[in-house]
Structure formats: C-alpha cells, structure tokens
Amino acid sequence: MTNHKSPVTSHGSGLPPTAKVYVAGHRGLVGSAIVRKLLAAGHSPESLVLRTSSELDLRNQAAVDAFFALERPEYVFLAAAKVGGIYANDTYPADFIRDNLQIQTNVIDAAYSNGVKRLLFLGSSCIYPKLAPQPMPESCLLTGELEPTNEWYAIAKIAGIKMCQAYHKQYGFDAISAMPTNLYGPNDNFDLEKSHVLPALIRKFHLAKLAQAGDIDAIAADEARYGYIPEDILSSLGVVREADSISHFTSNVSRSPTVQLWGSGSPYREFLHVDDMAASCLFLMGLDVSHLESHPSRLFNVGVGSDLRIRDVAELIQRIVGYNGEVIWDASKPDGTPRKLMDVKRLNGMGWKAEIPLEEGIRSVYAHYCS
Ligand SMILES: NC(=O)C1=CN([C@@H]2O[C@H](COP(=O)(O)OP(=O)(O)OC[C@H]3O[C@@H](n4cnc5c(N)ncnc54)[C@H](OP(=O)(O)O)[C@@H]3O)[C@@H](O)[C@H]2O)C=CC1
Ligand SMILES: C[C@H]1O[C@H](OP(=O)(O)OP(=O)(O)OC[C@H]2O[C@@H](n3cnc4c(=O)[nH]c(N)nc43)[C@H](O)[C@@H]2O)[C@@H](O)[C@@H](O)C1=O
Numbered sequence: 001m002t003n004h005k006s007p008v009t010s011h012g013s014g015l016p017p018t019a020k021v022y023v024a025g026h027r028g029l030v031g032s033a034i035v036r037k038l039l040a041a042g043h044s045p046e047s048l049v050l051r052t053s054s055e056l057d058l059r060n061q062a063a064v065d066a067f068f069a070l071e072r073p074e075y076v077f078l079a080a081a082k083v084g085g086i087y088a089n090d091t092y093p094a095d096f097i098r099d100n101l102q103i104q105t106n107v108i109d110a111a112y113s114n115g116v117k118r119l120l121f122l123g124s125s126c127i128y129p130k131l132a133p134q135p136m137p138e139s140c141l142l143t144g145e146l147e148p149t150n151e152w153y154a155i156a157k158i159a160g161i162k163m164c165q166a167y168h169k170q171y172g173f174d175a176i177s178a179m180p181t182n183l184y185g186p187n188d189n190f191d192l193e194k195s196h197v198l199p200a201l202i203r204k205f206h207l208a209k210l211a212q213a214g215d216i217d218a219i220a221a222d223e224a225r226y227g228y229i230p231e232d233i234l235s236s237l238g239v240v241r242e243a244d245s246i247s248h249f250t251s252n253v254s255r256s257p258t259v260q261l262w263g264s265g266s267p268y269r270e271f272l273h274v275d276d277m278a279a280s281c282l283f284l285m286g287l288d289v290s291h292l293e294s295h296p297s298r299l300f301n302v303g304v305g306s307d308l309r310i311r312d313v314a315e316l317i318q319r320i321v322g323y324n325g326e327v328i329w330d331a332s333k334p335d336g337t338p339r340k341l342m343d344v345k346r347l348n349g350m351g352w353k354a355e356i357p358l359e360e361g362i363r364s365v366y367a368h369y370c371s
Pocket of ligand 2: 334
C-alpha cells in the first residue's frame, strides 16, 4: 500500500510535485476546479493527464484500458460522470445509471490494473436515504429508501463507493470516495432544463432582468453563450422568437417578465463552492494512509454543514442579480428530497473545512457569468 505525505495545506497538494495525475472530467465544474488547484499548488501542466470525452469516451472499456496502459497515471481524480439537476435525473434515468456505471467501472478497474497509487471517486449526497436523519452521517448509507427523482443515479454512485471498498478489501487498492453536497461555481452547467438549481436561478433572474430592461441583444447573446432558451421561458420573459432564427428575437418585449421556479420552494439544500470542493479533493488525495485506517468505509462527506430553503436561496440570488419583478412557483415540478444536510464531522475532524461563504460565492459566480 502507498505511503502518502501528511495532510495537504493551502499551499501544496500533498502529492509529489512531479507526480503524474489524471483528472477525469477536467472540463467540468469539479474537474476544472481540481486542475486550477493542482496548478496553483505547483504541479506543472505537463504532469497532468487530461482527455475530453470526445478524445476518450470513458464508457468504452477497451479505450479506457488502452489509455491507462499508455499513460500510467499515479493518481486519479474521477470527476467524470453523467451529471444533472432534478429534471434531468428524473427524465433520463437509463442514461444516468448506464453511463455512470460504465464510466466508474472502467476507470476504477483500469486504475487498479495499471498500478495507480490512489484514486478518488466522486459520488453525491443523493446516495443517502430520502428521509435520512439530519445531518446525514456516512453511516446512514443503505439504511432506507432513496429519493425517487434520482434513485438511478444514486444507485450508480452507491455501486461506485462499493467498488472502491471492494477493490481495497480484495486487492488492497487505495481507492477512496468523496460525497459532495450540491455544488456551484465557474464552469457550471447553465442549461435551463438540465442544470442544478443554483445555476438555473442565476440565469433565470439574469434573463428576466434583461427582459425588464428591454435588452433583446443581451438576451440573444446569453443564448449564444449559455445555450437554448426554451419557449416557455421566453414566453414568461415576454419575448417572442422570430420564426426562422434561434438567436434573434422581435423587439416587442413586454417588460413585465415573470420568473418561474420549480416546486414549492420549501425543500432545504446545502451549497458548496466548487473551489472548496476541489480543496477537499486535494486534501483527501494527499492524506497519509494512517488517517484512513479509522475510516474503513473510505467514505467522506463534503459540505459546509448548514443549509437553507430553496425559497431563501432564490431570494438571495434575486437580490444579487438585481431583478425586482414577479416570481411564480410551479407546483407541477418536483421538490425532490425535503432535506439532505451533510454531516461533515468526519472531514472537519481531520482538518478540512469549507471556507467560501454562500453569498460571496454566488456574487463571484454571477460576476463570472456576466464577464
Ligand atoms: N455539480 C454538482 O452539484 C454535484 C456533482 N457531483 C459529482 O461531482 C462529479 C463532477 O460533477 P460536475 O463537475 O458537476 O459535472 P460536469 O457535468 O460539470 O462535468 C462532467 C465531466 O464529465 C465528463 N464526462 C461525461 N461523460 C463522459 C464520458 N462518457 N467520457 C469521458 N468524460 C465524460 C465531461 O467531459 P467533457 O466536458 O469532455 O464532455 C465533463 O467534463 C460527478 O461525479 C458528480 O456526480 C456530486 C454532487 C453534486
Ligand atoms: C446534486 C444533486 O442534484 C439533484 O438533486 P436536487 O438537489 O433535488 O436537484 P436540483 O439542484 O436540480 O434542485 C434542487 C431544488 O431546487 C428546486 N428548483 C426550483 N427552481 C428550479 C430550477 O429552475 N431548476 C432546478 N434544477 N431546480 C429548481 C427543485 O425543484 C428542487 O427542489 C439530484 O438529481 C442529483 O443530481 C444530486 O445529487
């Protein structure tokens, strides 16, 4: 088994600076933040192994095996996955369970077979039962029924945790799992149907502010940069799309848009900035093996330890964006799990803590969104 250096500090990754590190999913929200942290900690760009999904489809076992045999990375951050918010999870269950099982199975097995020193698998807080005790400790895994809107994704993630445990138990492979709460940050997915709530709300309030100002050109520019604006959202903005173009709108904006949000607004969610998440990933990757001995599940919750109602996060984002119009809650859309606050005593007790306050984090993401 590998001997790792002592826990990471904010000035180092805890890994040898010349180590060959593969970040799977490096263009995504989490993967891109891990790359930023590794570079800031002194790793050279040449020491990082990076592949886009079009260069290496991780669902393809033969391609993954060939890639590991060629590159022989020493450390692997497994941040590639099929990811989405409540609507995407509920609508595409087959894609979520298949893609995630394939990606994680191929990568964990190839990492073990090719001598990787440590692999960090990323799961999600949705692995825990829908009605788990709050806050949810790592020990409540598999103690109750899952939330139906994302049970297929959750089952895949649970299989990933179990695969890490099994490869450690049978082969001594140093695989560990981090369970992030809901994340947000730069490079997030701002798709209005498939994204998570925080990026969706930033974009919805921003578009409504532009519609109030009658700024059609800015709405077209937003669509060109962040993707298609569905017809129902355009209509709630009071904007009409010209028949033959997806990026040009007529100028008869009503200037009294509404923002339509999903569900009741009463569920609680916990939000962690992705730069904090990336710091926790480097912390876990750099931990000495002796720190893992007292945690045989090799499972670590990552969160801030506090949550708020969706209605309250909506008000906060509305204030930060500066939209002063109407908000409507669409009760036909699902609420999802009522609450999923992470118990972060385990990681906090080892010396890691989230640092970025929610309001400051949202302000910086909105500035990035507008830049
Ligand atoms: N975002 C969140 O709120 C949360 C995320 N997580 C977990 O964190 C991890 C990272 O999520 P996040 O960064 O948000 O996700 P993103 O959707 O932002 O990024 C996912 C990455 O996975 C890559 N990927 C997807 N499919 C494949 C494939 N078939 N082959 C190769 N690469 C693929 C994509 O590569 P490319 O860009 O090249 O196409 C992309 O870079 C995931 O495991 C997720 O489950 C957990 C809890 C909350
Ligand atoms: C990270 C986690 O993310 C997913 O779980 P989720 O937390 O339920 O997902 P979410 O961020 O999309 O929604 C949170 C809450 O917010 C409400 N909500 C309001 N208005 C919008 C809205 O406009 N968009 C979205 N997406 N949600 C909205 C929405 O109705 C819900 O009550 C899992 O599937 C799974 O992928 C997972 O692990």
